[in-house]
Amino acid sequence: xxxxxxxxxxxxxxxxxxxxxxxxxxxxxxxxxxxxxxxxxxxxxxxxxxxxxxxxxxxxxxxxxxxxxxxxxxxxxxxxxxxxxxxxxxxxxxxxxxxxxxxxxxxxxxxxxxxxxxxxxxxxxxxxxxxxxxxxxxxxxxxxxxxxxxxxxxxxxxxxxxxxxxxxxxxxxxxxxxxxxxxxxxxxxxxxxxxxxxxxxxxxxxxxxxxxxxxxxxxxxxxxxxxxxxxxxxxxxxxxxxxxxxxxxxxxxxxxxxxxxxxxxxxxxxxxxxxxxxxxxxxxxxxxxxxxx
Numbered sequence: 001x002x003x004x005x006x007x008x009x010x011x012x013x014x015x016x017x018x019x020x021x022x023x024x025x026x027x028x029x030x031x032x033x034x035x036x037x038x039x040x041x042x043x044x045x046x047x048x049x050x051x052x053x054x055x056x057x058x059x060x061x062x063x064x065x066x067x068x069x070x071x072x073x074x075x076x077x078x079x080x081x082x083x084x085x086x087x088x089x090x091x092x093x094x095x096x097x098x099x100x101x102x103x104x105x106x107x108x109x110x111x112x113x114x115x116x117x118x119x120x121x122x123x124x125x126x127x128x129x130x131x132x133x134x135x136x137x138x139x140x141x142x143x144x145x146x147x148x149x150x151x152x153x154x155x156x157x158x159x160x161x162x163x164x165x166x167x168x169x170x171x172x173x174x175x176x177x178x179x180x181x182x183x184x185x186x187x188x189x190x191x192x193x194x195x196x197x198x199x200x201x202x203x204x205x206x207x208x209x210x211x212x213x214x215x216x217x218x219x220x221x222x223x224x225x226x227x228x229x230x231x232x233x234x235x236x237x238x239x240x241x242x243x244x245x246x247x248x249x250x251x252x253x254x255x256x257x258x259x260x261x262x263x264x265x266x267x268x269x270x271x272x273x274x275x276x277x278x279x280x281x282x283x284x285x286x287x288x289x290x291x292x293x
Contacts, residue, residue, distance in 0.1 A: 020075045021083060023091075025123060030092070030115035031108070031159045037066035037099055038158070040092040040112055042123050045083045052088035053129040053291045054116060056109070056145075056168075059091075060136030060271075062198035063105065066096040077275040078133060078283075085284045088125055090116055094141065101204040102217045106144045107156025110166035113145070118161035129291045131170040133283065135271065136241060137198065139176020143219035143230070143249070146171035150226045168228055170290040172283045175234040175270065177241050178249040180207045180214045186242035220252050229259040231286040233279050235268020261286075 023041035031038035045052055057078045059068040068074070069091040082089050094108040113130065120127040134142035148154040149167035177183060180199040183192035192199050195206040199214070207214040215221050230253060234246035246262055253260040263282060268274040 030112045037093045037095045040090050043083050043089040045086045051126040054088040054125045055082050056132040057091045058134030058138035058141050060138045063097040063137045063202045069093045081280045097201040102202050107158045109145050111158035113166040114161040114164040117164040129169050131287050132168045133172035135174035139173040143173045147219045147222035147227050170229050172231045178220045178245045179218050186244035188242050189239040223256050227258045233263045235265045235274045238270045240270035
């Protein structure tokens with residue numbers, strides 16, 4: 001026991017040790033089916049008793065996990081900074097690529113959005129502003145939710161709140177893929193064109209052999225004048241989701257005159273050196289500015 005205490009103290013002397021936040025409401029099922037992949041946790045900020053604007057957070061997992069909404073990483077990097085800044089947070093699960101192929105995952109995200117709007121009063125949420133953020137595959141789904149806002153063809157039929165809107169008002173994309181067909185061209189330590197890559201598994205076949213399915217799963221394919229503002233944060237030496245994914249996405253957003261900013265982290269890898277406080281603060285400022293417009 002003494003050895004364990006010493007090890008804990010030693011670790012905490014080199015890292016920030018803090019108690020991770022606990023949800024105000026845990027394991028809410030947004031689809032009405034009690035499936036683990038359709039659960040969400042809602043966190044309310046301690047700083048207010050009024051209705052709070054809300055941010056949805058989506059974990060990164062290479063589309064392989066259906067139950068990481070409460071992982072320590074997402075609590076540290078996204079949930080804690082957001083609730084500390086006065087936002088409510090809904091951290092959601094979604095179907096993995098082992099559960100179903102695309103578009104099941106974005107249908108889940110939209111079901112969660114409709115559930116939140118349908119229950120805003122109950123959970124003390126201000127439905128006038130709902131933002132969304134995620135990293136890696138979670139960044140992809142957050143971006144997809146943004147670019148398909150007001151796109152009825154991407155709604156799906158998950159859940160019991162179909163009468164409510166599923167659009168989002170602002171997006172922070174942390175190094176998510178945006179155009180699957182370009183990932184290997186940009187340079188990566190992963191062969192994304194391989195039939196067993198995360199992107200190929202998501203669409204149910206090798207992406208270069210199923211280009212229409214791949215394009216249908218690309219956030220960049222759906223940019224329109226209705227796309228909300230974006231903040232994109234990406235490490236320039238990311239060898240998992242290449243930096244070019246955010247560069248081409250910004251060019252496409254610019255071409256449609258969509259408000260956006262790309263923060264390029266010179267020493268940033270796939271998450272490494274990217275989740276620094278200065279960039280978390282950029283996320284907070286972006287969401288606050290969009291909420292206060």
